[in-house]
Amino acid sequence: MAALILVLGDQLTETLPAIANAVKSKDTILMAEVREEATYVKHHKKKIAFLFSAMRHFAKALRDDNFNVNYVHYSDKNNQGDLLAQVKHELSGNDFDEVKVTMPGEHRLLKSMEQWESVLGKPVTICEDNRFLSTPQEFSDWAEGKKQLRMEFFYREMRRKHNVLMDGRNPIGGKWNYDAQNRESMPETHKVPKHTTFDIDDITSNVIELVKDEFSDHFGDIDNFHFAVTREDALTVLNTFIEERLPNFGQYQDAMVEGKPWLYHSHIAFYLNCGLLTPKEAIHAAEQAYHAGQVPLNSAEGFIRQILGWREYVRGFYWHFMPNLKTDNYFNNSRALPSFFWDAQTNMNCMRQCIKETQQNAYAHHIQRLMVIGNFSLLTELSPEEVQAWYLLVYADAYEWVELPNVAGMILYSDGGNLASKPYVASGSYINKMSNYCKNCGYQVSKKTGPKACPFNYLYWHFIDKHKEKLSNNHRMAMIYKTYGRMKEENIETMKQDASTFLTKLTKNEEV
Numbered sequence: 001m002a003a004l005i006l007v008l009g010d011q012l013t014e015t016l017p018a019i020a021n022a023v024k025s026k027d028t029i030l031m032a033e034v035r036e037e038a039t040y041v042k043h044h045k046k047k048i049a050f051l052f053s054a055m056r057h058f059a060k061a062l063r064d065d066n067f068n069v070n071y072v073h074y075s076d077k078n079n080q081g082d083l084l085a086q087v088k089h090e091l092s093g094n095d096f097d098e099v100k101v102t103m104p105g106e107h108r109l110l111k112s113m114e115q116w117e118s119v120l121g122k123p124v125t126i127c128e129d130n131r132f133l134s135t136p137q138e139f140s141d142w143a144e145g146k147k148q149l150r151m152e153f154f155y156r157e158m159r160r161k162h163n164v165l166m167d168g169r170n171p172i173g174g175k176w177n178y179d180a181q182n183r184e185s186m187p188e189t190h191k192v193p194k195h196t197t198f199d200i201d202d203i204t205s206n207v208i209e210l211v212k213d214e215f216s217d218h219f220g221d222i223d224n225f226h227f228a229v230t231r232e233d234a235l236t237v238l239n240t241f242i243e244e245r246l247p248n249f250g251q252y253q254d255a256m257v258e259g260k261p262w263l264y265h266s267h268i269a270f271y272l273n274c275g276l277l278t279p280k281e282a283i284h285a286a287e288q289a290y291h292a293g294q295v296p297l298n299s300a301e302g303f304i305r306q307i308l309g310w311r312e313y314v315r316g317f318y319w320h321f322m323p324n325l326k327t328d329n330y331f332n333n334s335r336a337l338p339s340f341f342w343d344a345q346t347n348m349n350c351m352r353q354c355i356k357e358t359q360q361n362a363y364a365h366h367i368q369r370l371m372v373i374g375n376f377s378l379l380t381e382l383s384p385e386e387v388q389a390w391y392l393l394v395y396a397d398a399y400e401w402v403e404l405p406n407v408a409g410m411i412l413y414s415d416g417g418n419l420a421s422k423p424y425v426a427s428g429s430y431i432n433k434m435s436n437y438c439k440n441c442g443y444q445v446s447k448k449t450g451p452k453a454c455p456f457n458y459l460y461w462h463f464i465d466k467h468k469e470k471l472s473n474n475h476r477m478a479m480i481y482k483t484y485g486r487m488k489e490e491n492i493e494t495m496k497q498d499a500s501t502f503l504t505k506l507t508k509n510e511e512v
């Protein structure tokens with residue numbers, strides 16, 4: 001029995017069962033750069049360059065390890081343009097008895113692969129993706145019968161199951177969560193260690209030329225490409241983070257600083273999500289550093305919670321709630337994305353900086369994605385479908401299984417509260433507290449109404465007012481509705497007027 005084993009661009013892990021169990025003398029691994037995957041949303045140029053280069057390096061590493069690899073380059077004459085057609089093509093001229101794939105990260109591909117057997121006329125096995133610390137089934141079993149799903153409780157189960165930062169049945173240090181220590185803004189003079197960068201080699205240089213030729217109409221800059229594209233270099237990123245930045249990760253996790261996109265974050269989601277790193281090794285490295293006395297508990301726990309908690313949680317959540325998660329629209333929002341989402345041309349400095357950095361780096365850190373761009377998207381009633389597509393294409397770490405729960409569940413509340421216990425909305429004062437953006441802004445964060453007022457201020461109260469029926473019974477919103485209840489009617493009316501003027505400008509795509 002000879003198998004054709006398809007390995008996708010985000011499955012670059014030698015220990016995946018489909019690869020690890022391959023019979024090197026008989027089986028062939030197929031990898032293909034296909035138009036369909038690169039353009040079903042118009043991914044950021046750096047994302048395509050990153051993934052194609054990582055795929056090419058991975059294929060080389062497999063060949064060096066004596067695997068039989070059939071790698072289809074984007075410009076190859078026999079490139080069929082999509083994954084199914086490519087598999088069909090390879091089967092037609094060769095003597096394969098079966099096809100193997102690994103469970104893909106997107107619902108659309110899984111549904112398609114489930115039909116492949118009948119289309120191809122050969123057995124198709126969908127192998128397990130063993131890179132996660134929980135399975136979709138485990139999440140669904142945990143969710144079964146629960147009125148409310150909360151990441152925090154799922155995370156505690158994961159800590160216990162994998163014995164991470166545990167002292168018997170209890171969390172080390174006596175608390176599960178040290179978030180209260182993790183909300184500091186950064187002093188202007190603070191010097192952040194430089195993030196890890198790599199020079200480009202011939203493979204990456206060829207891919208960059210390809211992206212310039214074939215994807216020139218896609219979002220984002222291709223200059224200054226410095227991502228890791230091999231497992232070895234991705235490990236360097238992880239190890240350097242653990243040594244140089246993890247000690248301060250917790251403290252400055254939520255801080256935003258103009259001109260400093262990378263801060264104390266790990267920048268490993270790119271590598272975790274395409275398989276060059278595994279979540280287990282990242283968690284283990286952080287835990288070891290804590291036990292060695294190199295990092296404080298609030299940082300180690302904060303980092304581990306993101307991976308063992310949030311990352312596992314959103315994946316389980318995605319498979320549990322698909323396909324509805326993609327179409328839910330709790331607030332019935334439908335406004336088109338303003339053009340400044342593509343060119344960063346806006347007078348709101350926070351949005352300008354976050355979108356500009358996204359354009360330059362295919363990266364923005366969590367609070368920029370959540371409390372600036374995400375907050376704005378919900379407050380201005382943008383179409384969930386358009387916001388989802390935007391987040392999926394602009395970030396080099398974005399795949400639907402992780403992007404969609406964060407967008408639909410966390411920022412847009414379009415699932416009506418399955419993921420988040422309340423909408424993540426905030427006025428300008430939150431952004432001012434956590435960043436220095438407001439100092440260079442065309443608007444004034446201290447002003448609540450009028451042409452110079454920070455739009456986040458009146459949009460926030462407009463949102464609270466508009467959705468009082470849906471939200472005022474939520475006990476986590478009680479304080480906000482209490483404040484709202486004490487506000488003067490005329491103040492609310494003025495803010496609603498200003499919000500309406502602003503939203504009309506957005507609809508007309510006028511400068512804001």
Ligand code: FAD
Nearest residue numbers: 265266267268269306310311365366369370397398403406
């Ligand atoms: P760090 O801040 O160093 O965090 C460490 C790791 O924790 C990350 O690498 C990531 O693997 C994990 N993590 C942290 N938060 C989350 C989360 N909410 N969900 C899942 N994993 C998390 N993350 C993606 O990997 N891909 C996405 O497409 C993506 N889209 C997002 C969209 C929105 C609207 C929001 C609010 C968050 C999104 N995130 C996404 C989560 C988070 O913002 C990124 O994982 C993080 O910014 C990546 O940078 P980092 O590796 O430096 O992370």
Ligand code: DLZ
Nearest residue numbers: 008009010032033034037038105106399
């Ligand atoms: C994101 C992406 C891109 C840009 N290109 C390819 C590709 O050419 N070939 C491939 O196998 N995978 C690619 N990917 C990753 C897939 O889109 C990803 O496997 C699915 O979205 C499932 O997560």
Ligand code: SF4
Nearest residue numbers: 348350428438441454
């Ligand atoms: Fe953003 Fe408002 Fe601050 Fe300007 S004043 S940077 S719009 S929060």
